[in-house]
Amino acid sequence: MKESETLELKKSTSELKEAIISIVAILNKHQKGEVYFGVNPSGRVIGQTVTENTIREVSQTIAQNIEPKIFPMINEVTLEGKKCVHVEFSGDNVPYFAYGRAHIRVGDENRQLSAEEIKKMILETNKHRMAWDKEVCKEAKISDISTQKLKWFLKKAGKHFDTVENSLKKLGLLSQGKLLNTAVILFGRNPEKFFPNAKLRCAVFGETKAVTIDMQEYVGDLFTLIEKAEKYILENIHVGMRLEGMYRVDVPEIDKEAFREAIINAFCHRDYYLYDSVNIAIFKNKLEIRSPGLLCGGLTVEKIKTKEVSERRNELLAEMFHQVHFIEKWGRGIGLILSKEPDTNFEEVGRQFVVTFKRKSPIPETREKTREKIIQLIRENPRITTKELAEKTGLTAKGVEWNIKGLKDEKKLRRVGGRKEGYWEILETTKK
Numbered sequence: 001m002k003e004s005e006t007l008e009l010k011k012s013t014s015e016l017k018e019a020i021i022s023i024v025a026i027l028n029k030h031q032k033g034e035v036y037f038g039v040n041p042s043g044r045v046i047g048q049t050v051t052e053n054t055i056r057e058v059s060q061t062i063a064q065n066i067e068p069k070i071f072p073m074i075n076e077v078t079l080e081g082k083k084c085v086h087v088e089f090s091g092d093n094v095p096y097f098a099y100g101r102a103h104i105r106v107g108d109e110n111r112q113l114s115a116e117e118i119k120k121m122i123l124e125t126n127k128h129r130m131a132w133d134k135e136v137c138k139e140a141k142i143s144d145i146s147t148q149k150l151k152w153f154l155k156k157a158g159k160h161f162d163t164v165e166n167s168l169k170k171l172g173l174l175s176q177g178k179l180l181n182t183a184v185i186l187f188g189r190n191p192e193k194f195f196p197n198a199k200l201r202c203a204v205f206g207e208t209k210a211v212t213i214d215m216q217e218y219v220g221d222l223f224t225l226i227e228k229a230e231k232y233i234l235e236n237i238h239v240g241m242r243l244e245g246m247y248r249v250d251v252p253e254i255d256k257e258a259f260r261e262a263i264i265n266a267f268c269h270r271d272y273y274l275y276d277s278v279n280i281a282i283f284k285n286k287l288e289i290r291s292p293g294l295l296c297g298g299l300t301v302e303k304i305k306t307k308e309v310s311e312r313r314n315e316l317l318a319e320m321f322h323q324v325h326f327i328e329k330w331g332r333g334i335g336l337i338l339s340k341e342p343d344t345n346f347e348e349v350g351r352q353f354v355v356t357f358k359r360k361s362p363i364p365e366t367r368e369k370t371r372e373k374i375i376q377l378i379r380e381n382p383r384i385t386t387k388e389l390a391e392k393t394g395l396t397a398k399g400v401e402w403n404i405k406g407l408k409d410e411k412k413l414r415r416v417g418g419r420k421e422g423y424w425e426i427l428e429t430t431k432k
Contacts, residue, residue, distance in 0.1 A: 001043040003108040006033040011040050012048040013058060013085065017099075020065050023089055024096040025103035025110035027070070028121070031092045033105075036077075038084030041108075047082025058085060068093040095121045120298075132272040133314040136178040137194055142168075144194075145179070149187045149221060157323040172316070181272070182316045185222055192219035197292075199277035200225045202232045204398060206367070207284060214398040217277075222267050222317075226326075229263045229280055229289075230256075236282050236396050237359065253360040254287055258340035261333050262355040264326050266291035269313050274351060287357040294348045301346045304334045370395070371403050375412065375426060382423040 003009050008022040019035050026033035037058075038048040048054075058074050072089035095102045095118050102113040102121075113121070145164050154161050161167055168174050173183035185191045191198040198221075204214040214236070218228045238253045266278045271293025279290040295304065297311025304310070310333070312318045321327045328336075337344050337355070345356040373393055377384055389400045407413040416425050 001036065001039060003041055003043075005105045005107065006030050008033070008035045008108075009039040009041050009043065010035065010037045011046060013037050013054060016058065016061050017065075019087075020062060021098045021103055021110050022105075023062070023070075023072075023087070024066060024098035025105040027089065027091050027096045028094050028102060028113070029105040031094065032090035034089075035087040036079075036084055037087075038082060039079070045080045045082050045084065047079075047084060050076045050083045050085055054085060058087065062087075065099050067097045070096070092125075094125050131313075131315065133180070133182045133317040134175075135181050136175050137181050137184045138178070140179045140184045140188070140194055142179070144189055145183065145187045146189045146221075149223070153187065153223075153320075153324060156325075171320070173320075180316070182314075182320060185272075186317075186320060188221055190219075191221050195272070197272065197275050197277055198222070198225070200229055200280070201277050202229065202280045202282075204236050204282045204396070205284075209281070213402040225278070226260075226263055226267060229278070230260055232280060233259055233263075233282065233287065236398065237287065238394065254357045255340035258337045258344065259287065259289070259357060261337050262289045262344075262357075264321065265333055266353075266355075268318055268321050268327060269293070269353075271313060271351075276352070283359075285359050287359065289355045289357075290349075291353045291355075292351060294351060294353060301348065305338065305346065310334075367403070367406075371407055371412075374400070374403055374407065378413070378424045379426055382425070384424070 001007065001009060006026055008019060008026065010016075010019050013019075015037075019037070023033070023035060038050075039045050055074055055076065059072075062072060063069065068091070070089055070091045072087050075086050077084050077086045095113065102118050103110040104113055104117075105111075142165055145168070147164055150164060150167055151161050154167060159167075159170070162170075165174070165177075168179070168183050168187075171183075173180050181195070184194055185198055188194065198219060200218040202216045202218070203212060205212055216232065218225055220228075233254075234252060234256070240251045240253070263278075263280075266289050270278060270291045274292040276292040278292070279288075281288040281290070293313065295301070295311070296313045299311050318327060327333060334346070341357055343358045345354075347354050347356075370393065374389060377389060377392055381388075386397055386400050386404075389395070390397050393400065395403070404413065408415075412427055414425050414427060416422055
């Protein structure tokens, strides 16, 4: 015999304390191992006195000094005609502690773990237990699942629909007949009933967040929220055009594939234990997509940008997105974003992961000049519509409405009559 990462040799039970430290070190590294008493470290069998009290002493000392508890097999054995004690042990409740301290096996030696190493070990060990997407949604029933949503998903994934229950079972979204969180947040009729943070908040701001031009809030399943997010961005950034042959092709100022990938990542990899929603903020010079939860698995912003690696917080949810081609399995999403929008910035702020895209269009004119332009257009055509004002000013429809509200509040403009038959009247206080 020879000492290794899973085998410890002790001359006798007089070295029981050292043996217990070795047991803990081996458990923390390999979750199973053996100790022999009566064999010296070189592997030579020297034997030792073995009585009932010897076995009891080993058993009690292990029970009193190792946490969490383990239940080893302790036997008297004969090696080369000499009595020895053999202890065989296993356990996966790492980290284990001996006399209040944690150790880990390195070769045939034991090294004490630092507080940071213990923390990482705890997080890694309990990773599967902390997976929100694999937890059972206790209050939800099969009747809470939308058949229409499930059929859409299966068709897109190239799978066949059987019944709701059988289809979910085949997708791995049931546990002992109970719905997992992933099933409810993807296919639930009203996911927000069970998850108040299944929510999307969108806003358009002026120069800063102090000036809010528009604000919307949406609830629903993740596929719906992704669609709403994409639509909101397209409605509130500038969209140009180019001709391909005889056809007009819309060209958003921020690449659609890039911000769509960021939206999907925000919903797929967010921390659903945090109450916050996914937030989209559109400013005059940038677009921010904020997702609750920092990078996990030891990843850093630098690593995701240069190494094209990913660590998924929600493995099951990511797998569902992959089946309908929403995400890649190989962590290439960040690379795709950077290939389309090289100036994209990624950062961790507080408890949020933030993706920021620069807007390419020139920063709009000051508010005063914008409103002067609106007044001039109304003076030329008092019956001009919001849509026409948007086209002529370069603002969104919501931006026009916000500026008109401001002009009304400033007593510079008022509406006479209804939306269809009415017209705008410029008040006398307005400069001509």
